[in-house]
Each structure stands twice: as C-alpha cells, then as structure tokens.
Amino acid sequence: MAKPAIFDFISPLDYRYYGSIPEIKDYLSESSFIVYLGKFEASLAKCLARRKLCPDSVAAEIEKASRAVSAEEVYEEEERIRHNIRALANTIRKKVSDEAKPYVHLSATSHDAICSADAARFRDFANKSLIKVLLSLESTLIKIAMQEKATLQIGRTHGQHAEPITFGFAVAQYVSRLGKRILLIQKTANDLRGKLAGAVGAYNAPSLIIKDSEAFEEEVLAELGIKPSPISTQVVEAEYMADFVHAVISCFGVLANISDDMRHLQRSEISEIREQFGNDQVGSSTMPHKMNPINFENVKSMWKEFMPRMSTLYLDQISEHQRDLTNSASSRFVPEILAALYLSAARLDKTLSKIEVNSSALKKNFDSGKDMITAEPLYVLLSSKGHPDAHEHARKLSLKSREIKESIYSLAMKDKELEPYMKKLTKEQLEILKSPEKYTGIAEKKTVSICEEWEEKIKDISV
C-alpha cells in the first residue's frame, strides 16, 4: 500500500480536523489498535505461563514481540493471507523463538483479541482524553454561569421574549446537562467488555487446555483493565458498545444545543454574546466586515454528521447466530465518532472560554419588551387573591397595552375591576409588577446551587 500525503486522504477527520494529536492518535488510530491487540496477546501469554502452560521465558518473549509489532508489518502479512488477526499472530511469531511460536494467540479466536482491544482502548480514550476535555468544558461553563449569575436576560420561548432569567441561569442548564452526560460516558466506558471465550463463545478452545476457562478469561482481561462479557457469541454482547456510543452521541447533542443557543445570541439583532475574533482573522472571502460564529457553527455541523451514525450501532446489534461479520467494517468507524466528540468539545471549550458578553445588548433587548412581562405575574397574583378570570383579564390588558403603548402595570393600576385584588398584594409583589427586572424567580440562587453541585461532582471524576 502506497503512503499518500495527508491531503491525498478523503476523511476530514484525517486531513483537516484531527491533526494527529496524541490525545486521539494514541487510542483511536489504526496504530493504536495494533498496540492494544499486542497488549492482549501479551496478557494471554503471561497468563498461560502463570498456569504453567508455557515457560515464563516464552511469555516474556511474546510480550516483547507483541510490543514491537508495527501496523505496517501486520498489514503486509494480511496482504498475503487475507486475515488481519492471523496476520498479527504470524507477525509476532516471526519475532519469537521456535519454542515460543506455538503459544502465540493460543486458544484465542480473532474476536477475543479485537473485542478486548477495542474495549480497552475506548475505555482508556474516555478516561484519559475525552472526559478530560469534557471536564474542561464543564469548568468553563461553570465559570461563565457563576460570572453571569446575576446578569439579567430576557428568557426566550418560541424565539419570543417570555419571562426574565439571568444569563448565568441559562448557562447553568448546560452545566447540569453536560455534567450528567460526562458521568454516563464514564460509566459506560468503564463497563465496556472484552472476551476470551473462543470462536462461538462456549470456550471450546480454551477449555481444551484450561479447566477454569472463565476464570482464565477474567485473568487475561484484568491485565487490560477490563471485565468479560457475561456470555459471548464470537463477539461481546453488543449492548455495551451501543450504550457507550449512546452516551457519546447524546453528549454531542448537548454540545450542539449550546452551540445553537450561542449562534442565535450572536445574531446581529441580538448581539448578547460574540465569539472572539482574531486580529488577522477573515470573516468572509468577499465581505471584509463579517464576524461569524464559525466555531459554534462547526460544532453543530459535526453533530449533524455524527448523530445519524448511532443507527449503525443499532444495526450492529443484529448478528446472525454465533455471529455474522456484517458488523466488522462498520465497527471500524466507531473511533471516528469518539474523535469527533473530542474535537468538538475542545473547540467549544476554547470558544466559550473567550466569548464576549455584551451587557448593553442584554439590557437593550430586555427593555424592548419589558412592559409585556407584567402580564404573567399580574395574572398569577390576581388569581392567588381570588380573581376568577385573571388569565383572560391579563390577556386583554396585554392586547390593550400593545395597542395604546401604555405599560400593563400602569393599565392595571387604573383598572377599577382589579382594585379589590390589587389592594391585597404585598409591597414586594407590587414591586415586581412595577419592575419586571425583579421578576427573575430564583434564577440566581439556582445557578449557584447547580454550579456548586457540579463543582463537587467533577472533583470526584477528576480524582
């Protein structure tokens, strides 16, 4: 196989977004896969020796050889024999003495190695790369939420001004949602399973030479830090991987939602936040003045590309009998999903950590519709004082307010029918009717409690 230059490739993850960073390459590249396969073969030999099925020296030889194997060698041998794991075994065998040769891959089937290597590297990737970047993003969100916990913002539903919140409160929603996704990724990654149960899962081969083949399986996998599938066919039960990828994809959805919100808050007419823009940065090849939310857009776009791939995992739940191989090529693409979330999280973290919050725009937008806000608290307070038709009354006042451009509060104060109820209101309640900016409920308090909760929780994760 020729070695094309980077731009001769066709996957944007390879030529554009990835850049071969170690955080990804060490777990998700084909080289890393070969490394983890080697680790499996080394563990197997080690445990065979422990059971006196081969000499310790043989295990040591195999371990060393397994570590020395390169992807290039394996692919060359595969070219010849058309079977990738047998190619791996042969490559290791070439590097050991004749005495050691028989014990390479002994009693294992290809997918013992493949399933176990994938489980181990994805779990490592989650713990050592993915969760780290997600935690950094979580910290950034907490920081913004706390900084803006009291920054008044008009809450928006249906794209329409609704009731007041604070900008920190809006961000706190994401602190909570992202936090829980991180926990789920961690949980499902740490529950990925391997196997050493043979070609049809019944431990046919291992049982030939080992009495307690289930215990042996546990032992070999423990070397990789993973546990066995409760029962296997040729492959591990499919749901461990499906649950993990669901955690990843649904986490991606949270990132996409953050990005969409931020994009819209950056709309020219809203301008409440803005992506930082470099001095040399060009916004458009033709409109020199443009400053676009390209990073938020990129995250949303990556989500569009990767979200649908969950279907492939569901399709791969179905495998005929003790397995058909129609999940082989498709499962090779799972690392792409993981890399994409990593890259998008890193990008979003970097972008958010530098966003500019425009407080005058926040105030201007709030003020533009603040007169209408009074409709809800007015209706609720009137009802609580026994007005039998407060919602309808408030609705009509709001139409009138719109028409004659007078505030609902002012109209309500003049409204004879409302007088008996208005009199019963406390000073504090009247104050809210008069000053809608005070009608933020417990937005600030909630922001703080959510952020504090997650600051604690992520400490546990980091440890």
Place this chain on the structure above:
Amino acid sequence: MAKPAIFDFISPLDYRYYGSIPEIKDYLSESSFIVYLGKFEASLAKCLARRKLCPDSVAAEIEKASRAVSAEEVYEEEERIRHNIRALANTIRKKVSDEAKPYVHLSATSHDAICSADAARFRDFANKSLIKVLLSLESTLIKIAMQEKATLQIGRTHGQHAEPITFGFAVAQYVSRLGKRILLIQKTANDLRGKLAGAVGAYNAPSLIIKDSEAFEEEVLAELGIKPSPISTQVVEAEYMADFVHAVISCFGVLANISDDMRHLQRSEISEIREQFGNDQVGSSTMPHKMNPINFENVKSMWKEFMPRMSTLYLDQISEHQRDLTNSASSRFVPEILAALYLSAARLDKTLSKIEVNSSALKKNFDSGKDMITAEPLYVLLSSKGHPDAHEHARKLSLKSREIKESIYSLAMKDKELEPYMKKLTKEQLEILKSPEKYTGIAEKKTVSICEEWEEKIKDISV
C-alpha cells in the same frame, strides 16, 4: 372533529396491531394523557391547599373536576382557543365553583403539566405493562434455554458451520442481553422527571406566591410518584427521555436479533425450529403448502420501522434558549415507540413459547459438517504441546480432508509429523478429536449459570 371508524385511520398501530388493549391504552392513548394531566392539576391544587394558599374545599373541588375531564371536552375547547393546556384549565374551571376557579393551574405553565404527565404515564407504562411482558418473554427464553441446554447444535459464524454449542447456550445469550435491557428500561423509566418551574424554568410564577418553590415542586411531583428535573427551561432536561427511549430501542434490537436467528433456523434447509402453525392458518394466498415464520418476520419489521425514530429524540435534544416548540408534535409520537415494543415483545413471547425444536434436523445439520470441526481442537492441542506451526498444518489437513473425504481426525492419526505431539495428548483430549460432538466447551454449564442468575434477578424486578 368527526369520529371516524377504526379502519378509517391511517396508523397501523391504531387499526391493526394495537386493538385498544388496556395495557397500552391506559397509558399511551390521548385519553390517558388527559387523565395524567388531570392528576397533575389535582396534585397542584392539593399542595396549594396544604400551603394554605387556597381552602381545602377548593382543592377537593379541583381534584374531583380534574378526574371528570374528558378528552372530548378538552379538544372542543382547544378548537376555540388554540391552546391545549389552557383548554384543559378552562375545562376544569367550568366544573368548579367561582371560588375555586382562580386556583386551577395556578402558578403552573403548560409544560409543567405536560412534562410531568408524560414522565408519570411512561414510568407507569414501563412498570405496569412493558416490563411485565418483557419479563414474560425473559422467562420463556430461560425455559427454552434450560430445556435445550444439552441439545447439540452446530455453532454458526458467517453463516458457516463453526464449532459446536448447544441450542440452549444460543438462547442463553438472549437471556443475558434481554435481562440487561429490562433493567435499563426500568432504571431509565423510574428516572423520568417532571417539573413545576414555570415558563422559563426559573420558578418565576411559583416564587411569587411560594417561598420555597423548589420544595413545592418536589411535593407536587411526589404525588405523581416522580422527581423534578435538576434544572429546567420551559421543559425538563431532554436527556432523561432520550436515555429511556434508547433503552427501549436497544431492547427492540435484541428482539430483532432473536427473531432473525429464529427465522433463519426455520429456513427450509435448516429446519431446526419452527413457528407453530394453526390448523386453519393459511401460509400464502397462492401457495397452500407454505408455513412461514411470519411472527418473527413481523418483529423484525416493526424494529425496522421504529429503530430510526431514535433520531427524533436526538433531534429533540436541541431546543433554542428557554425552549422552542419544535419538539412538541414530535414528542407526541414517543408513545408509539413504547407501544410497538410492547406489541412485539408480546408477539415474540407467544411465538417462542410454542416453537417446535426439531432434534433430528439439529443432528443432521451437525453431522453434515462434523468432520471439519476437528481442525480447531487439533490446532490448539498441537500448539499446546509445542508444535511450532500447528495452525498452518491443521489448515492443510482440512483442505486435504475436503478433497479426499476422509476425516481430519483420521488424517491426523496417520500423520507421521504429528505423532510426537499426538502421543502427549490425554485420553480426554483425543476423545474430543475423535468425537466432535463432545467439543462443546462449557456451553451447558454456562447456559445453566446464566439462566440461574437471571431467574434470581427477575424475581427482584417482579417484587
């Protein structure tokens, strides 16, 4: 709205597969939704009274009225005012005294009611209907696995005869996979959340009249048996529902895999199992002799229809700011997914509980390829005794065996080169080489341990 006859409908779930059974209708129909919305409104009134915000008599009135509301009434009012929850509130208001009117729906926003009602009814559906039928299916699988735990079957990978297992072992795989899906459905259903946090999630309205609005929310939801979302916008955090539906969809995948396996085992050439066929049943409108696996096919087909709908849940994770309404219509279709899994599980359970296992076909199929099976144990045993190139040697013997139609075992016994290694084999090991039907590893033992484990676990679920 006119009331069309059942066959004037367009959803197969309504006119064909559903049949209006109470197990589904009581939780997933539009009527049931109105019932649960009524429960929410009743709980709210009850808790308002508990806080002395309205008299007990008012709460009692509202509770009674909420229970009396019918879907027809609500839809009629909605026709007029174009808002379904305000229509519900109005309908309740019509049924209570003027004194009680102001307290109907007081401080709540529509999606306080909707999110909470959906969480409560889906959790109830899971616990009272769905998990029951899944447990029944699980029991059926356990029964088959235990009955067939020692029934020799050729394991198949790539559709090719591989190594021996037992039919019970093949089924035990599904015992384990389905069991874990049931646990996940239970867990995620019981973690569905409600809310009473107002239009933008900051408890703006409730805080006007209640000091501890978060505690109040907990109290109201406790009446429905659910907990609040840690933080809300207008709606509950989207991931609770996404996790639940992922559990449902991935469970569906297990059912589809079972069905596919059974379909293929019923192929004319394999005939190891068969769906029971009624005396009056017709297999084909033109081929009077056909006996088709139509129930297995139906389950697979339903999975094809419903699996892609997970994407809708992922799409609905994204909602702008404090919410846009583009998840409103789509979320109304979630009950269909739940109903479909229920129906498919019930169908599969019924079908499996009557399958006929054809032991002579199992034997015939096994025997047809049994000579080749020896290749694997021969290679493993030779290696374990130090043969440096056993895999290649066994591969060549298998080619020769195919060519000259002599068993691998017989060829190996005559092979001079192998003699030194063969001599080292135990009697038991030689026996396996000679009698491939003994080469089932720990299939039977594993079947029993998996089944016993899940028999225990489902007892806990049932309790």
Place this chain on the structure above:
Amino acid sequence: MAKPAIFDFISPLDYRYYGSIPEIKDYLSESSFIVYLGKFEASLAKCLARRKLCPDSVAAEIEKASRAVSAEEVYEEEERIRHNIRALANTIRKKVSDEAKPYVHLSATSHDAICSADAARFRDFANKSLIKVLLSLESTLIKIAMQEKATLQIGRTHGQHAEPITFGFAVAQYVSRLGKRILLIQKTANDLRGKLAGAVGAYNAPSLIIKDSEAFEEEVLAELGIKPSPISTQVVEAEYMADFVHAVISCFGVLANISDDMRHLQRSEISEIREQFGNDQVGSSTMPHKMNPINFENVKSMWKEFMPRMSTLYLDQISEHQRDLTNSASSRFVPEILAALYLSAARLDKTLSKIEVNSSALKKNFDSGKDMITAEPLYVLLSSKGHPDAHEHARKLSLKSREIKESIYSLAMKDKELEPYMKKLTKEQLEILKSPEKYTGIAEKKTVSICEEWEEKIKDISV
C-alpha cells in the same frame, strides 16, 4: 376487535392532526387500502373474462363483490385464517355464486394485489391530494414573493447581517425549491409500479393458464392506471417506492426550512414577519401576552418526526432471495409519511397566506447595520480598478468604522491611498457605496423571473 373511541388511540395522526379528512382517508386509511385491493381483484377478473378464461358474468359478479367488501369483514376473516389477502379473497368469494368462486384472485399471489394496490393509491393520493395542496402552497409563496419583490431586507448569513436582498427574493428561493420537489413527487408517484407475476416473480401461476403472462399483467394493471415492475420477486423492485418517499421527505425538508426561516424572522428582536393570531387565541397557559409561531414550529417538528423514517425505506430495500416478509409491517407505515407531508403543507399554506410583513421592522433592521455593508462593494470596486490589496484594506476600514462609529463610505472618501481608485468609479457605483440600500444586485429581477417561470410550470402540472 373492539372499536375504541378516537381518543383511545395512540397515533397523533389519528386522534389529533388528521381529523379524518377525505383527502387523506380516501387513499391512506386501511379502508381505502381494502378498496384498492378490491379494484385489483376486479381488474383481474375483468381481464380473465376478456381472455375467455371465465364468463363475463363471472367477472361482473366479482367486480360487484369486490366493490362491496368492507374492511371489517376482511379483518374478521383474517382473525380466523391469519392471512390478510386470503381473507380478502374469501370475503369476495362469499359474495359470489359458486360458479364465480374459482376465479376470485385466480393466478395471483398476495403481493400482486398488495404492491399494485399501494402503487395505485399512493399515485392517486399524490395526484389528487398531495400535489394539490403543494401547488396551493407554491402559489402562496409566489404571491408573497411578487408582493415583496422590492421590499428591502438585509440578507443574513451565519445569522449575521450580510448584503442586501429583498424579502421577495428570499421567498423566491422557496418557490424554486418547492416547485422542483413537486415535479419530483409527481414524477416518482406516476412511476410507482404494480405486478402480477406470482409468488416468486417468474409468472409461474399465471403462465399455467395464460400464454402471454407479461401482456396479461400489463393489461390488469392498466385498469388501475399503473405499469408493471420490469422484473419482480414476490414484490415489486423496491427502488420505485424509495424514490417516491425520497421525493416526499426531501420536499418536507424544504417546508421545514421555510418554517425555520419564518420562525426566526418572527423572533422578538427581528419581528419582520408574524403569524396571524386569532382574537380568542391563547399563546401560553401562563403568559397571556405571548404570540408564538406555533404553526411554523409544528411543521418543523413534524419534519423531525418523519425525516428519519426514510431509513426504513432504505432498510426495506434489502429482502432475502425472492423476498422475506420483514418489510411487511414497516411498509404499512408509509401512508403516515404521506399524510404528514399533506398536513404540514396545508398548515404552512394557511399560515403563510396570512402572515403579516412588518415593513418598519425590515427597515429598522436594515438600517442598524447598513454602514458596514459598504465593505464588500468597496473591496470589489477597488479591485476592479486595480487596487492590489483591496480586501485587506476594506477589512481594516470596517474595523475602524466599528471603532469610531463613522461609515465605511465616509472613511473611504477621506482615504488618501484610495483616492486614485475612487476617482475611476462611475456615478452609479459611487451611489451604491453611499446608499447601501441600492446594493441589492438583481434581487428583484430574479424574483420576478423565478416566479414567472413557476407560474407557467404549475399550470402544466395542474392541467
């Protein structure tokens, strides 16, 4: 099967959105399916008689009986024999003389009837219902585009103000896109195919009694207005249906895009358009003042529900050998997709035909950023006059303009370095730099030409 009331159903299409309107029910309900199956059986009998394989009187009897069959009868018989098309045949047979009985369904297999009935009713639905409502929507779009062809609007890319267009030009984009989708729906609907090729597609049964079974097939299907699949298994080639549903789904995407645009233009801060709001209409159960774009939101939400279902069609392309039945249940849901597009198109048409365009908001939004617009024409004009680095120069002027709040035009006019180039500009070109509202390119002209083109084209469709 009991007949539940409408709200005991679980499909929103049945209990909420559909309302049993004839435009849908007559083609997409289960009753309509039975009607079309009856038409197939009648055509078959008619053509048998034409070939003298049965008397004309027998064909007449069967035709009459086929028309009289009700869904209820068929389902009752199916309950007994577990086969829906044999049930249909039996139901017809019960209504005819003993002489006619043998000729009912003679030589046909179930899926001859099913495939042909589905093709015929979907084609009729497309031509008689769906395309009509889509053409009405197209006319509404054309009307808006022409009305607003000269209404200045700021073009938006990345949510940021970009260059000027007209609102009519923005709408014309949809005139073109929707128009082409209508043509594709028409084309693919009219190319749906039927079959009368027997259980495995080789005309085994028909060839027993008819010499030219392919000609016979054409003849029978011509009665239903459709053509045969070039070659069949038990079913028609799957791609005809996949192409048709792709046309439908991609048309749905255009509607979703329109809806999204309109939702955003209705944002409080933008307010360029607004859904009409009824006098009695309630916007929120708690915020009496809200006026939400609920219809645009509904269309987007329906798209989210139905778009992923295209995957089911792709899954159903795969059918084993001469067919497995795993596409049977799933294909029953195709009518839902068609109904959903119909309903969304009707809703969007109604909503758009009453939108209010707010010209003062359009102007206000345009003016707010108009100073920056000059950057692009300045760069282009300077370049065209030979300035070697105009893009960078314009970019810097735009940064300065932002900083010192002076228009780019004014800065450019004072810029010594630019003087030699500015002097070469025509009066018209300078005018554009000064008055950005004139920088609309050919927006108006293009709007007119697109609208006129499609007004012509839809005439041809309507005919």
Place this chain on the structure above:
Amino acid sequence: MAKPAIFDFISPLDYRYYGSIPEIKDYLSESSFIVYLGKFEASLAKCLARRKLCPDSVAAEIEKASRAVSAEEVYEEEERIRHNIRALANTIRKKVSDEAKPYVHLSATSHDAICSADAARFRDFANKSLIKVLLSLESTLIKIAMQEKATLQIGRTHGQHAEPITFGFAVAQYVSRLGKRILLIQKTANDLRGKLAGAVGAYNAPSLIIKDSEAFEEEVLAELGIKPSPISTQVVEAEYMADFVHAVISCFGVLANISDDMRHLQRSEISEIREQFGNDQVGSSTMPHKMNPINFENVKSMWKEFMPRMSTLYLDQISEHQRDLTNSASSRFVPEILAALYLSAARLDKTLSKIEVNSSALKKNFDSGKDMITAEPLYVLLSSKGHPDAHEHARKLSLKSREIKESIYSLAMKDKELEPYMKKLTKEQLEILKSPEKYTGIAEKKTVSICEEWEEKIKDISV
C-alpha cells in the same frame, strides 16, 4: 500540521479500504478539492478577461497560478487567517504579479468557489470512476444471469422453499435494479449545480462590474462543465446534492441486497454458491477450515455504516435565511459516501466475477422440497377448471402429503373429488403437476430479455 504516517490516521477509508487509488484520490481527496477550486478561479479570471475587465495576460497568470497551488500552501495560509477560501485567494495572489492580484477571486464569494468545485468534482468522479465500476459490476451480473439462465433453483420466500425459478432469473432482478440506479446516479450527478451569485445569492458583487451577471455565471461554470443553480442563497439549492446522494445510497442498498443473498446462499446448509478462496487465504485465526463470505459481509457492513448518513443530507437541507454555516463541516464528509460505494462496488464485482456455482447443491436443495411445490399449480389449475374451493383443497392435500410422505401429485391423481377437473387439464399442465422442475414460469425468457435490455442500455451509458 505534522504529517502522520498512514496508520496514525483514524478513518478506515484512509488507512484500510482506500489505498489512495487514483480513481478516488483525483476527485475526492482534499488535494483534488484544491485542484477544482483552482479550476474555478482560473475560469473566473478567464471570463473576466473575455469581458475586458482585466487583460488576457492577467487571466493567463491567474490560470497558471491556480494550477500551481498546493493544498499544503493553502492550509498554511488558512492557519494564519482562519478562512479557507480567502487563504486560497491569497495563495494564488502570492504567485501572480501586482497587476494581476486585484483580479483573483474578483466578485466571487467563497461558496461560489466551493459549491462549484464540489459539483464539478463529484460529477467527474461519477462519470469517470463510479459509473465505470458500477457498469463493470452490471456486466458481471449480466454474465452470471445469462450463464445460469436455465439453472433450476428453488425460489425462496420467508426463507422457505416456494416455487421454482432459475438462478439466472434471481440474478436478473439485480441486473434490472442496479441498471436503474446507475442511470439515476448519472442523471443526478450531471445535474449537480454551481453558482457565481455572491454572498447572498442576489449577484450583488458581480452586478457591480458586470451587467449580465447571470450570463456571466453561466459562462464561468460552463468552463467547469456545470450549470448554475436556478436561484441561490450563499449556496446552491440543497436538493441537487440530496438527490445525488439518494441515488448513491439507494444504489448501495442494491449492493447490500445482492451481498445478503449471496451470503445466505453460501450458508453451510445451502451451499449453492461460494466466494472463491485463495490458496494462502486464512478463514479464521482459530478455525483453520473456515471459508467465509467475507467480501459479501464487508459490502453489507459498509452499507450499514454509510446508509444512515443520508440523514445528514436531509439535515443540511435546512439552512437559515441566506445560509448558516452548520452544513460546512458535514458537507466535507460527502466524498466518503461516494468513495465507500466505489470501493464496495469494486469489491463486489471482483467477488462475483469469481463465485463458484454449485449445481449439485442447487439440485439437492430443489429436490428436498419438490413434492410440495405442486400445491400451487394444482390449486390454480383446479380453479381455472371451475373447482369452487381449490385453494383449501390443495392446502389439505399438502398437509396430508407432509404427513404420509406421498407426493401431492400422486394424492391428487387418486382423489375422486378432483377427477372431473383433472380430466380437463392439458397434457402440458399435467406434466407440470408431475414434474415440478418444469414449473418455472417464464424465468428463463425473462432473464434473457432483462439482460438484453440492459446490455443495450449500458452501451449508451458507456458512450
């Protein structure tokens, strides 16, 4: 950006399946994209010169520079300014004289270049690579179909033996289905569109310096062999690409179906066909005797990976106003889908061109169930002679036949009740009842006509 070795990459398309073959790289790699962008810039300059907007020598300079640009240079410049097309323009500018600099990219916006380059390279890829390999596969299918046009095979529905066909007839189905997909790919590829309509589609910039900007657009695109979008925003109407990818994905579905059928026909119990197996090829790392249908499995698996990606295209139909950029990253992955179909088609072609058809297995399988086949022709013939209840009669005979192991034919001949009808049958009809292998309808004739039709049609495509 560092240049990692091939196995440091994460996309299987890059490190495993692709192998950098020119048929893919020349159109789908990032390098190729830069080449096509350069072609666009060259065409633009050429047409500017033609309109006398710049000297011919300037256009020649730009053309030469555009051809000399490398991906590396562009990425380096993008690193600095964060905008890929401006980076391209700058890179070209660096290579030309000061006089030429202003005319590089003049009047164009980034997506004028991007949309046009993608349209041109995908169309070229379709015509010069993809369709070629698909036509080769089509020829292989035709060859097999013609070779096996008379090879008796039992038709299978529901995995059950149904009625007889020929193996060639089964393959002819794919000749027809694949043929039509090729035509659709060709049609939609040749209808991909470009644009030169500026940042918001209204030709704002080009109209500044060119009177007939639509004609100018046509001219520039004609140089690339493509036509303009009828109307654009910042981007071309999304449906051209969606239709093209639908053609590609639905073609992939046909390949997956072929592969599934072949896999199943290779099942150990069926063995009617077999993938060729190399002498050195290893089937399993542990089962030396295995010969697996790995190529058919691979094609199915690739389809599982790529089919769901159609959803991304549907998601990308939605772009806000004159465009948001959330389709930018996602659209970069479209080349992967195209490459995957190419690779799978090539693999399937190679595999099918060497399959071994096992005629003795075909005969054995047919014979095993041939007695039951008579049920259908018996029912049809009895009905055609006026038997009033032939289907039910035949069904019962088939049950009896199964029970007492006597052929249906023999039972029918002895059946007194049937005698009057049997007597009316022609000799030929009786012969079919007696010899089910003759009951193949027009399978052979149809095979020939389908193959001849497509042999003609593909000649036209090739030209």
